[in-house]
Amino acid sequence: MNEPTAPDLFFEKLYRRYLDGLLTNDRQLCRASFVQWLDATPDLPALYEGLVRRSLYEVGELWEQGKISVAKEHLATAISESLLNLTYPRLFAQPRVDRAAVVACVANEYHQIGGKMVADIFELNGWRGYFLGANTPVAAVKSLVSEKCPNVVALSLASLLNLHRLINATLEIRETFPSLPILVGGQAFRWGGREQVEKLPGVHYLTSLSELETWIKVSANHG
Numbered sequence: 001m002n003e004p005t006a007p008d009l010f011f012e013k014l015y016r017r018y019l020d021g022l023l024t025n026d027r028q029l030c031r032a033s034f035v036q037w038l039d040a041t042p043d044l045p046a047l048y049e050g051l052v053r054r055s056l057y058e059v060g061e062l063w064e065q066g067k068i069s070v071a072k073e074h075l076a077t078a079i080s081e082s083l084l085n086l087t088y089p090r091l092f093a094q095p096r097v098d099r100a101a102v103v104a105c106v107a108n109e110y111h112q113i114g115g116k117m118v119a120d121i122f123e124l125n126g127w128r129g130y131f132l133g134a135n136t137p138v139a140a141v142k143s144l145v146s147e148k149c150p151n152v153v154a155l156s157l158a159s160l161l162n163l164h165r166l167i168n169a170t171l172e173i174r175e176t177f178p179s180l181p182i183l184v185g186g187q188a189f190r191w192g193g194r195e196q197v198e199k200l201p202g203v204h205y206l207t208s209l210s211e212l213e214t215w216i217k218v219s220a221n222h223g
Helices: 006-023 027-040 044-064 070-091 113-124 138-148 160-176 194-198 209-221
Strands: 100-105 128-131 152-156 182-185 203-205
Touching: 006 027, 006 044, 006 070, 027 044, 027 070, 044 070, 044 113, 044 209, 070 113, 100 113, 100 138, 113 128, 113 152, 113 182, 113 209, 128 138, 138 152, 138 160, 152 160, 160 182, 160 194, 182 209, 194 203
Parallel strands: 100 128, 100 152, 152 182, 182 203
Antiparallel strands: none
């Protein structure tokens, strides 16, 4: 078994500090840890995955186990979402490409940070990321697709209880825009649903932001 390297230990220490800050609602501690990670690496997807996503998954598990309150879970999410704005100078410094994505959380989904990070990854790669936010009716998604003519639609799902809404949304989008790729992902798929969405025509299930980056690069190579 390989011993952890100095960088691994550095980022793990930052992660633990950040998680402690979330659990004590210490915004200053979270901000300091976030900024240290941001300054230490140009790899924004690693920051999003290794710090923000990982910590919020752990916070969510603690809430499910009854170890923290829903209020504390909501505060942790709000702190993390606000800190994503610190990455924006780096996001929008990237050269622009003539491609766009519409990103939304399906109807009845109120956890929007995952979708926000997806839109950010598109921006990081030079795309225009049109993020519609939480609880977006499929009619609003289709309306924006008609207006902006994006290269892809990405839908985020945090709760498995809303899987049927995601499936219905993809089918409606597919009926109106037969050739438009649809990406789906989110925390909900940790508990199931992957097989159901992978059977849908033109729908691509992605497990991580790194997979999203790979998809973006491949799609660019195919025009």
